[in-house]
Amino acid sequence: MKYNFSAGPAHLAPEVIKEAANGILDINGSGLSLLEISHRSKDFMSIMDEAVALTKELLNVPDTHEVLFLTGGASTQFAMIPYNLLPEGGTAVYVNTGAWAKKAIKEAKRFGNINVVASSEDKNFNYFPKGYTIPSDASYFHITSNNTIFGTQVHDFPESPIPVVCDMSSDILSRPIDVSKFDIIYAGAQKNLGPAGTTLVIIKKDAAARSGRDIPTMLNYQTHIDKGSMFNTPPVYAIYVSMLAMRWLKKSGGVESIQKRNEEKAKMLYNEIDSNPLFTGTTAVEDRSLMNVTFLLTKPELADEFLKAATEAGISGIKGHRDVGGFRASIYNAMEVEGIEKLISVMKEFSLKTA
Numbered sequence: 604m605k606y607n608f609s610a611g612p613a614h615l616a617p618e619v620i621k622e623a624a625n626g627i628l629d630i631n632g633s634g635l636s637l638l639e640i641s642h643r644s645k646d647f648m649s650i651m652d653e654a655v656a657l658t659k660e661l662l663n664v665p666d667t668h669e670v671l672f673l674t675g676g677a678s679t680q681f682a683m684i685p686y687n688l689l690p691e692g693g694t695a696v697y698v699n700t701g702a703w704a705k706k707a708i709k710e711a712k713r714f715g716n717i718n719v720v721a722s723s724e725d726k727n728f729n730y731f732p733k734g735y736t737i738p739s740d741a742s743y744f745h746i747t748s749n750n751t752i753f754g755t756q757v758h759d760f761p762e763s764p765i766p767v768v769c770d771m772s773s774d775i776l777s778r779p780i781d782v783s784k785f786d787i788i789y790a791g792a793q794k795n796l797g798p799a800g801t802t803l804v805i806i807k808k809d810a811a812a813r814s815g816r817d818i819p820t821m822l823n824y825q826t827h828i829d830k831g832s833m834f835n836t837p838p839v840y841a842i843y844v845s846m847l848a849m850r851w852l853k854k855s856g857g858v859e860s861i862q863k864r865n866e867e868k869a870k871m872l873y874n875e876i877d878s879n880p881l882f883t884g885t886t887a888v889e890d891r892s893l894m895n896v897t898f899l900l901t902k903p904e905l906a907d908e909f910l911k912a913a914t915e916a917g918i919s920g921i922k923g924h925r926d927v928g929g930f931r932a933s934i935y936n937a938m939e940v941e942g943i944e945k946l947i948s949v950m951k952e953f954s955l956k957t958a
């Protein structure tokens with residue numbers, strides 16, 4: 604067995620993978636594979652309904668909001684958001700906290716004026732900007748809750764006088780959130796929710812097409828709200844596996860209970876990084892991500908050897924992103940405490956061996 608620390612597509616609970624495999628062979632004892640049935644069939648419709656219902660239940664989504672499962676990844680949301688929310692000639696406010704925020708900003712600039720109100724680029728995004736003021740005369744404020752590449756996370760969302768849009772691709776369902784404070788929450792499934800292929804969007808109903816623009820059908824949220832994410836053929840398999848992962852999450856005690864486990868896991872790993880002289884964290888302590896733990900070796904010349912030792916111990920996916928270097932352990936909801944213990948034991952042994 605491997606311990607999978609990949610940043611995404613990422614580890615899923617073994618029982619979810621097993622159930623997903625069963626669905627390919629025979630869905631609900633129908634004698635048909637999920638891959639060959641109509642998305643309008645009873646078997647798939649009940650999967651879609653359950654996926655929406657579980658999202659609402661796990662995140663306490665109020666009736667003012669709609670839950671959608673779309674395609675095109677979080678990256679398509681970068682354009683759909685301004686298309687729907689930013690009127691011609693309007694201004695939107697963004698915080699630049701890393702590579703994904705930058706891409707969101709770049710797309711939004713095609714639609715209007717973008718005010719980057721705060722940035723942590725001066726220190727290679729190793730902290731989360733705080734203490735800025737969000738202007739009240741803009742159309743919306745966009746923030747990335749967890750910076751997958753740089754390992755920082757928002758622990759207190761700023762108060763905003765304007766509608767808030769949040770990219771939660773890498774920490775959705777990892778902790779309770781007050782959905783009513785957001786006009787749009789979006790997340791590519793493949794980090795903390797399920798497999799690649801679908802994007803979860805939680806949208807306040809009156810936010811769709813608010814810009815007054817002539818929006819192409821597929822990029823208009825109203826289309827997907829009106830058709831229950833079934834305007835065109837949805838990514839049936841990605842939605843099915845995401846639904847199974849949410850069933851698993853519910854069975855594991857829900858979002859509050861997974862948050863406790865996530866906090867414990869992150870604490871164990873950061874403790875090792877802070878106490879072992881061979882390792883050092885890359886981000887400001889108060890902004891550390893509970894999902895993506897980034898660290899360096901204090902003797903960088905040993906990095907290849909450490910990677911080899913980790914690989915031999917069954918650890919996969921910890922090589923850091925090229926923008927940060929070093930290592931990154933992605934410890935999303937599905938990562939077992941046992942995986943963290945394994946990584947820590949490899950770190951301890953390697954440090955003793957090379958001291």
Ligand SMILES: *Cc1c(COP(=O)(O)O)cnc(C)c1O
Nearest residue numbers: 676677678703751770772773791
């Ligand atoms: C991975 C990621 C994205 C991009 O997601 P795609 O589904 O590949 O488009 C966007 N934002 C964040 C925070 C991510 O981690």
